[in-house]
Amino acid sequence: xxxxxxxxxxxxxxxxxxxxxxxxxxxxxxxxxxxxxxxxxxxxxxxxxxxxxxxxxxxxxxxxxxxxxxxxxxxxxxxxxxxxxxxxxxxxxxxxxxxxxxxxxxxxxxxxxxxxxxxxxxxxxxxxxxxxxxxxxxxxxxxxxxxxxxxxxxxxxxxxxxxxxxxxxxxxxxxxxxxxxxxxxxxxxxxxxxxxxxxxxxxxxxxxxxxxxxxxxxxxxxxxxxxxxxxxxxxxxxxxxxxxxxxxxxxxxxxxxxxxxxxxxxx
Amino acid sequence: xxxxxxxxxxxxxxxxxxxxxxxxxxxxxxxxxxxxxxxxxxxxxxxxxxxxxxxxxxxxxxxxxxxxxxxxxxxxxxxxxxxxxxxxxxxxxxxxxxxxxxxxxxxxxxxxxxxxxxxxxxxxxxxxxxxxxxxxxxxxxxxxxxxxxxxxxxxxxxxxxxxxxxxxxxxxxxxxxxxxxxxxxxxxxxxxxxxxxxxxxxxxxxxxxxxxxxxxxxxxxxxxxxxxxxxxxxxxxxxxxxxxxxxxxxxxxxxxxxxxxxxxxxxxxxxxxxxxxxxxxxxxxxxxxxxxxxxxxxxxxxxxxxxxxxxxxxxxxxxxxxxxxxxxxxxxxxxxxxxxxxxxxxxxxxxxxxxxxxxxxxxxx
Numbered sequence: 001x002x003x004x005x006x007x008x009x010x011x012x013x014x015x016x017x018x019x020x021x022x023x024x025x026x027x028x029x030x031x032x033x034x035x036x037x038x039x040x041x042x043x044x045x046x047x048x049x050x051x052x053x054x055x056x057x058x059x060x061x062x063x064x065x066x067x068x069x070x071x072x073x074x075x076x077x078x079x080x081x082x083x084x085x086x087x088x089x090x091x092x093x094x095x096x097x098x099x100x101x102x103x104x105x106x107x108x109x110x111x112x113x114x115x116x117x118x119x120x121x122x123x124x125x126x127x128x129x130x131x132x133x134x135x136x137x138x139x140x141x142x143x144x145x146x147x148x149x150x151x152x153x154x155x156x157x158x159x160x161x162x163x164x165x166x167x168x169x170x171x172x173x174x175x176x177x178x179x180x181x182x183x184x185x186x187x188x189x190x191x192x193x194x195x196x197x198x199x200x201x202x203x204x205x206x207x208x209x210x211x212x213x214x215x216x217x218x219x220x221x222x223x224x225x226x227x228x229x230x231x232x233x234x235x236x237x238x239x240x241x242x243x244x245x246x247x248x249x250x251x252x253x254x255x256x257x258x259x260x261x262x263x264x265x266x267x
Numbered sequence: 268x269x270x271x272x273x274x275x276x277x278x279x280x281x282x283x284x285x286x287x288x289x290x291x292x293x294x295x296x297x298x299x300x301x302x303x304x305x306x307x308x309x310x311x312x313x314x315x316x317x318x319x320x321x322x323x324x325x326x327x328x329x330x331x332x333x334x335x336x337x338x339x340x341x342x343x344x345x346x347x348x349x350x351x352x353x354x355x356x357x358x359x360x361x362x363x364x365x366x367x368x369x370x371x372x373x374x375x376x377x378x379x380x381x382x383x384x385x386x387x388x389x390x391x392x393x394x395x396x397x398x399x400x401x402x403x404x405x406x407x408x409x410x411x412x413x414x415x416x417x418x419x420x421x422x423x424x425x426x427x428x429x430x431x432x433x434x435x436x437x438x439x440x441x442x443x444x445x446x447x448x449x450x451x452x453x454x455x456x457x458x459x460x461x462x463x464x465x466x467x468x469x470x471x472x473x474x475x476x477x478x479x480x481x482x483x484x485x486x487x488x489x490x491x492x493x494x495x496x497x498x499x500x501x502x503x504x505x506x507x508x509x510x511x512x513x514x515x516x517x518x519x520x521x522x523x524x525x526x527x528x529x530x531x532x533x534x535x536x537x538x539x540x541x542x543x544x545x546x547x548x549x550x551x552x553x554x555x556x557x558x559x560x561x562x563x564x565x566x567x568x569x570x571x572x573x574x575x576x577x578x579x580x581x582x583x584x585x586x587x588x589x590x591x592x593x594x595x596x597x598x599x600x601x602x603x604x605x606x607x608x609x610x611x612x613x614x615x616x617x618x619x620x621x622x623x624x625x626x627x628x629x630x631x632x
Contacts, residue, residue, distance in 0.1 A: 062524050082527030091525035099379045100572045102518055110518050113526050118511045121305030121575065162522070 010035035011073060011202045012089070012170055017058055018067035019051075028054045030226040031068070036170070039200040041192055041216065043207050045237075046223035047247050052206045053094065053174055055223070059204070060091040060172045073169070086114035090163035094174040096155060101146030104158045108133055108143075111165030133164040137191055152179030160191070171195075173205040177212075185209055189216050214238060214261040222246050238263055304573045308580070311570040315583040319361075322587035326357040326594045355489050360593040360607070361586040362492060363484065363548045364558055366499055368585020369578060370541045371559020372566070373506045376517035376574045377537050381622060382447055384559030385545045389427045389453025391556060394542075394549035396457040396464075397423020399476050401550075403468040417498055421546030427453050428538045483606050484552050484593055491551060498547045505540035507579065509533055514574035555589070555608045557615020562588050564622060 013036070019029040029051045036042050036059075044052045057063045059070055061077050070077040072089065080088070090111070111133065112126040122130075134140045139157040147155055156176055163171055171192075177185045189212045195201035207213070213220055214234035221231045224246050230237050238261040243252045251266040328334045330353060338345040371384040378388075385391045401419035431453050435446040465473045486492070512533045515523035524530050548555070566580040589607070592614065596607040 060525060062521065082529065086525065086527040089525075091521070093519070093521040093525075096519045096522065097379060098519075099381065100517055100567075102572045106571075106573060107518055110515055110522065110526065113511065113515060118508070121303060121308070124303060127303060159522075166526070 009037045009039075010071075011038040012036040012059055012204070013071040014055070014059060014068070015071060016068035017055070017065045017070060019054055019058055019063060019065050027066070028226055029058065029065075032223075032226070032228055033068075034221055034228055034231060036202060036204050037219065038169075038202055039196060040202060040218040041196050042204045042219040042221060043213055043217050043234075044204065044221045044223060045207060045210065045213075045246070046229075050223045050246075051226040052223055056091070056172050056174055056204065056206055060089050061085055062091065083114045086166060086168075088168055089170045089172065090166040090168035092156075092159045092163045092171070092173045092176060094178065096147075096159050098147045098155065101148045103144050104134065104139065104147055104150070104161075105130060105143040107147055107158050108161045108165050111162040114166060129167070130161075130165045133161040134158070136164055136195075137161050138187065153181060153184045156180060156188075157184075160188070164195075169202060171201060171203040171205075173203065175206050175208065177207055177209045185212060192216075210238065210243075210263040215259060235261055304571075304575055307570055307573065308576045311566070311576055311580050312583065314569075315580055315587070319583055319587045322590045323357065323361070326360065326590040327353060329594050330597050351488055355486050355492055356484055356593070357590055358489065358492050359484050359486050359495075359551070360590045362495060362499065363552050363555065364562075364589025364592075365582045365586040366503070366544045366548045367555065367558035368562040368581035368583075368588070369503060369506055370544050371585075372563035372574070372578045372581035373509070373513055373537055373541060374559070375563055376513040376578070377534060378446055379517060379520070380446060381564065382560065382619065384557070384563075385424075385541070385549075386454070386554060386556030387447055387450045387560065387619075389431050389450040389457065390424045390541065390545045391549050391554035392454035392457030393427025393430075394420040394424035394546045395554045396460045397421070397426075397546065398550040399461045399464045402476050403464045403472055405472075414494065416550045417495075417547050419546075420550035421498075421543050423457075424546040424549065425538065425542035427457070428542055432538075483604075483608075484596075486551075495547050495551060499544055502540040502544040502547075503582070505536055506544075507582075509537055509540075510575050510578045513537070513578065517572075517574050553606075553608060555611055557611045557619065558585055558589055558592075560622075561611075561615045561618050564618070 014032050014034050017029055017032045018027055020027045032051075032055060044055065046052050054063065058065055059077075061070070061080075061082070064078065072080065072085070077085065105127075108130040109122050109126065112122050112130060116122055116126065131140060131143065134143055137157045137160050139154065139161055142150060142154055142158065147158060150158065156179055160173070160176065163173075176188055180188060192201070192203050192205070193216050196203065217234050219231065220234045220237040222229045222237050222242060229246055230242055235256065238254050240252055240254045243254060243263060244250050249265055252263065253266055254261055254263045256262075327349075332345075332348060334349070334353075335345060339349055367385060370390075374383040374385070374388060374390075375381055377383075385394075398416050398420040400423075401416040431446065431449040434449040434452075461476065465476050468476065512523070512528045515526055515528050516530065516533065520530060562585045563577055563581045566577050566584055570576050570580060589611070592610045593607045596605040596610045599605055599610075
């Protein structure tokens with residue numbers, strides 16, 4: 001059960017959401033109820049195959065739940081017209097296929113498509129918004145580079161810029177740190193924190209990077225086998241017994257020091 | 268911040284001439300100017316219309332009999348040759364070339380595969396099989412029977428697309444390599460089917476099938492072209508309307524979906540339109556290949572990757588390309604005539620291999 005004050009401030013909610021990829025197939029998401037607070041930075045953690053990616057896809061409307069519902073800003077998500085939804089929720093997938101050498105700016109400009117009509121090209125204003133989005137993630141110097149030439153981390157930044165170009169209320173990111181080095185992982189979290197402070201951006205990210213959760217993140221949701229095992233502030237969720245249970249690893253250790261929680265697995 | 272951008276060197280890797288050249292040519296900051304795709308499309312269409320105009324003139328001028336404007340005014344026979352044979356033929360080449368160009372661009376965007384085109388995906392093969400069945404059953408000998416051949420070719424092409432797509436799709440991804448392999452298999456099956464049908468058809472029909480399989484743009488009078496346009500124009504319209512969705516799909520499928528594109532619906536409409544277009548063009552001209560491959564790639568090299576630019580430009584350049592190829596087919600051997608499909612294959616085949624080589628350097632395969 002969520003505390004009253006959290007329920008009131010929820011921007012994105014899952015209410016007993018269930019999902020299976022096919023009729024009769026085992027459910028990948030089994031009755032998840034959670035709320036992503038408006039203006040809050042939340043993380044979903046869990047073992048591989050615990051349903052995190054599927055849940056996030058359900059939350060942004062890429063998949064339709066088999067049971068239960070997703071609510072956004074107080075209305076059911078499926079009632080939002082897709083382009084209207086894209087103006088409010090932006091999703092960054094785990095991997096972005098890059099076959100054609102689109103420039104970074106062209107890719108980011110696709111994020112403006114919810115604002116432009118089918119038969120019109122982007123205006124100069126859209127181009128400025130796209131460049132601003134690139135600048136916000138310190139990737140403006142990449143704008144004319146073909147994305148096929150960029151490193152995985154640079155491509156992630158471009159994808160994030162594309163999501164920002166949608167000027168959304170809520171960002172959903174699937175393992176954005178996966179290809180990033182130390183500096184860029186920290187930079188990513190700094191960007192998200194800065195967006196929260198400056199623009200009141202709500203963000204939910206799936207991550208395996210447990211070191212960066214405390215104290216930057218407001219909430220951590222831990223998933224196990226398609227259900228929520230725990231949800232709360234990082235210090236509460238990043239506890240040894242809980243993490244050992246979630247990851248199925250009895251060697252997990254968690255300690256608080258220097259105002260943050262450190263998590264590692266004893267070798 | 269603005270002046271900062273204009274002073275910065277736009278770094279471009281050696282394999283990507285497109286934006287590099289554009290950046291070097293245009294005024295700085297090139298990135299911002301060429302970023303407005305609408306501007307680029309206008310400029311591209313201006314150039315391509317010029318090329319189309321020149322190609323039309325060349326196609327009308329050269330042939331077994333060179334165009335003689337003076338004779339046209341006085342000689343009845345010269346007039347007949349021009350208006351009944353040359354002009355419709357050039358129009359047919361333009362219409363078929365435009366169709367193949369735009370379908371190639373659409374399929375490449377949708378499958379995110381630079382090697383996709385009606386031939387490589389087996390769509391032409393399927394259309395050819397459908398048309399062969401119709402011709403063997405007696406349709407197509409007279410103009411009245413032609414719509415039936417169109418429909419049969421459309422059905423064959425549509426079935427091909429469906430089969431190839433299903434064979435190549437595993438879950439949510441379409442493996443590029445699997446797609447092309449499926450296309451090859453489809454073409455082989457279709458070719459075998461055509462051979463079998465020829466074997467069972469009577470002599471006259473078999474000859475007709477053979478002539479048509481080689482891929483020729485033989486036509487008398489405009490009647491055929493008008494009938495084709497009846498089917499083609501809706502197909503073209505659908506593809507051009509889907510351009511924006513195809514652009515988003517070409518970047519990334521999940522991203523496109525999250526941006527509000529109805530991926531399944533877009534795919535279905537593109538398949539239907541492509542099958543219709545390819546079916547009709549194959550029914551008339553046989554399986555002319557490589558136009559849909561080479562033309563979009565040339566457009567990309569000249570004008571960049573934006574699908575909203577590539578699609579309409581492939582339409583125009585495809586028309587010009589096939590008009591020129593057909594002119595070569597008509598004039599290369601002097602008295603005889605090469606099938607235009609041979610010209611496009613000889614020109615396009617090496618390009619395909621070169622593209623394949625380039626692909627192996629990054630992603631996709």
